Amino acid sequence: MKRIQIKTLIGTVVLTLFLVSCSDILEEQPRSIYEPGFFKTEKGVYGGLTSMYAHLRYVYGQAYYYNTCLTGTDEVTYAQSADANFKDMDLSGAGSITPTSSRADVLWGAAFSNINTASGIIENAAAVGTISDALIAEARFFRAFDYFMLVQTFGGVALDLGAGELKFNTAPARTSVRNTVPEVYTKAIFPDLLKAVADLPESGRVTGGATKTLARLFLAKAYLTYGWWLQNPNNIPTYPETDRTDLDGHDAQWYFQQAYDVATSGIENPGDFGLEETYYDVNWAPNDRNKETLLYADHTETSEFYNGGSLTYGSGGAPDNFAVWMMTWNYTNIRSSFSNSGWTAMSSVQREAEQHLGRPWTRMCPTIGAIENTFADKTNDSRYDGTFTTVYRGNWDKAGISDPVYNANYLPVNPGDPILTFLDEEPATAIDYSNSTFKSNIGAGVLPGRADYVVSPSGISRIVYPGLWKLGVYRTDNGNGLGQPNAASTRPFVIAKFSELYFVAAEAAVKGATTKAGKSAKELINVLRARAGKWRWDNNGNTAKVQDNSASMIAATPATIDINFILAERSREYFGEGYRWLDLVRTQKWSEIAGSYEICGSSYGDHTPQTVTRDIQSYHYLRPIPQGQIDGMQMSDAEKAAYQNPGYN
Template identity: 65%
Template sequence: MKNLTIKGITLTALLAVSSFGCKKVLDETPRSIFTPDYFKTTQGVNGGLTAMYYHLRNIYGQGYYYNSGVTGTDEATWGQSADGNFKDMDCSGVGVILSTSFPPSIPWGECFPDINTASGVIENASAAGVAPSLVAEARFFRAFDYFLLVQTYGGVPLDLGAGVLKFNTNAVRTSKRNTVPEVYSQAILPDLLQAVNDLPDKPRVTGGVTKTVARFYLAKAYLTYAWWLQNPNGIPTYPSANRTDPGGHDASYYFQKAYDTATSAIDNASLGGYALQPTFYDVNVATNDRNSEMLLYADHTQTSEKYNASSLTYGSGGAPDNFASWMLTWNYPNISVGGINPVQRESDQHLGRPWVRMAPTIEAIKNTFADKVNDSRYDGTFTTTYRANWPKGNTPNASINGANGLKIVPGDAVYTFLDNDNPAVTYAASGTGYANAGGGILPGRADYVVNPSNISRIAYPGIWKLGPYRTDSGTGLGQPNAGSTRPFPIAKLSELYLIAAEAVVKGAAPTAGRGARDLINVLRARAGKWRFSNNGNTTKVEDDSQAMIAATPATIDINYVLAERSREFFAEGNRWYDLVRTQKWAELAGSYTICGATFNDHNPVKVTRTIDNHLYLRPIPQGQIDALDMSAADKAAYQNPGY
């Protein structure tokens, strides 16, 4: 398992100042610690802000944090090569989430140092004479971090040692957790409101935060807080607090605020250069990274190891590498046909480095993406066709004989996960080896195939949308073992439509023509527009938007909103937060079906999860509690119940 290392709130921190890949780069001298005097200079403000952008890499694209937001949901379970970091999160009896578990500790360790840096900028930047918009960036990040923390752990400390929301320069060994309403009312909402007011419409640097980004998080914070106040299923909170708002507002007020803020962000997005992409394929194809739909991302670059902050030739399997896509990539190089490995590991969006730590459930493939004809989102999310690339690995064969003795040449399909179950597929008997990695045979096809009902913990469609991409691979396989140099998506303009739709479902009054169904149909219509068949590897100009709209239910409920969320943002790392916010985790992810962990196991098994109410909050990292200079009773009271 990954060793647990905690950067506690007692540290004055911060990470070495680096930079993020962009056109205008903040190139600062690395520092091990920030001081008030440093933040009173323009260089100090810029250095602090650069560190705030940098810290996104330590969370987003970090494969273990990524796992904690996907494994154990209705999207994914543990894969054949999973260790306890992944099995713990599945809640299916193969592991247990503990206060010493690594994945849920990551937000705590990464967010508090960043919060302290943000407070340092906010308190001291006026002495540097910088524009209010720069201070607003720090306010955004402080709210961003507190929002992530309160969703993950419940109430968290607002005083890091020097006072509430004050910059702390001295290590302290005591801590008091604030309540959820205090965190929202004193930190998250005020900072975001100020950020909306002071941030520019257009980003200061490529990927920088703007009014639209701040409105996005303000809308999402309103939505999440409204659910918390309403608490429809009676999920406990901690520290214990009445489900009342200090400002006297109820859940319906905040659902309305979420709707109004989200639609305002949509209406004003073009001022910042934001717009929906014309097709779902365009959103995720790597050649179109950093497109107009991307509001916030953890950036990387292939042009400089300094600015990438990681090796460009080998991935460490740790932050700040972007290695999330490895987790949901199966070991396709195990395919062996004609004495060679026809699909070799490549730094290509369809392929990448296979870690087999996670696997999609059969229900995700068959039910979430039930429509694979009109809806382009299945094709734009997964790699389902694995094509021959052996010449790039200097294998000289001109062709090989695949299934049914039929010829395969480079570029042809070798192994395919079918869109729909075909009863004519025949598989090799169990125990007869895995020359074709468990793929079956269909008459007339040279490629080996697998039915959706037969995907397993070892062989399943890979996660194309997050796959690696490099422009420096030449005619070879490139650097498939390096961390991805692509930006990892954190927030997209498209989600604003679903935030607003969810608010309407919860009672917000919509404006004319912008009800829940109208908003969702904007995305569904886009999903029906094709320009390329990703897995067919061919141009496909087709407009199925009317069929998509016609298939949208007349009445939208929360389960449908969540299904659309999964189709749009499948395995991007936020599913656990969606299910926890809406208190639908146990209902929608309480069981799943998958085949076993060997290639020729094609027998689906239903697995039941035990999702107790205490799991709706992650544990406070044990290393943090052990470092506190408090009584045993106070330490025990600091921890979330059940851990």
């Protein structure tokens, strides 16, 4: 795969889109560039606001940025077809993270132009005379959102894009000075989010629009993250170098308390939001944009224009939503037989635009530890079943094939039957991976009496592994066929969920925040664990399952909640959604939790787990400033070297 280098200078202004204020959806029209006076018009303000929602597509659902958020954690490693984009991020000796190779450049390239757009709106909207505080608060939210993502990823970043701190810049800037982490939080993130909480409405101005609940979530997350940064329990270095002292004179404990108070206020004043009844419903594609979803990068199958990309093929680049391709292995290589006495190969699981399947790229895969340990309870807890595709079912009929088909043990199978199953646990009877008479072409095994091939949890490899159902593609225009499986996903990529308010509050409580009655760390976590125990559908069994295991889930919660348990719960709740690297960096648990992992090899039939050790250094807790940024600045070599995060020069 070609590595694309994005050279974006701080302060440049990019594509924008218009918004019609009287509609409940975003009305988008391309515009090449803003003129400086554009934001002094009502049309300009609405256009700028719409562009902020559109800019999310260039980061979220972009597979290479998605990779930087997961590969190298305890959740994910690189898969068999991975190139350097993925191997570099794993830090396991297959590659190394450099200013040229780090795909955190995706965030850097998209965030600063959006920050400048937000500043243009904030500075000029009041002069228009018809722009409400609520509209300006949307710009404040997005400016804070982008700065929050940047400071977590790169450390301190520039508040002055060429015209002064937090000022709208109208000319390209070829020099830059990075602010410290405390300056970014106290001058930009906290003031903007506090104003957003105060001025945003409880109900979004448009479908998917910024709300008070959304702003509360990110304010609470920012307080929590900054509290950890001030505390610095494992002495991780920061950059630019500065004392771990808050400019407003508060200590870490003050920020943990603020995180708790703001998060619980969000829970108690949910507006239009709340928890779905079951975990399955959170991720079930027909239920997209549900009440639990606070922010998403939107896509649609109804229009290429509003989707932001083709409905028939995927470009492999933004603004397509193609993240889920990366953790989809090449299940289309599965073969069954037209004969029950010999091998007459046929493709029994074909590429389909369906949530369990989709377009395979085999670039990322779950670790064995994630399958065996994170999701150890697959009986009571519905989140494993609501996260992965573990059963691959026959769909040859949708390709117009009507002949009889035979599978493992020469047994007949019908369309919709399991062809390959990833077992929930190691079976009592040993799997025969060496069956030579009707051997699986992808190295899966057989068990007596079963028509489906099987792989045990300890047998997942870099080439054959459970897929990621929760982000799977979904189309309603497939008819009776396979649909458009080569297109990027037309589902929204979810960025923020109401459920995270519970996790933020619980984590802050563990860090010492004084709690309210009924909202201790354990009680908050148990709300989500109880929900995880409620089933209405067996996803991989493809059958109704009305079962309430919430009492068992609550009973299994430890008496004392610690950070490791919260991190494990966050992984069960948000596996594969792009949270993990930031979670491990915030808590400084990355090397402890993800310093090694198990996975089988890259060849079909390799079911021997290997322990792989990662070389996670303290400087890796910050990503490198993209080389394109360094090269594009007109500064001395010494100034450029000083601009780069230590360890990456």
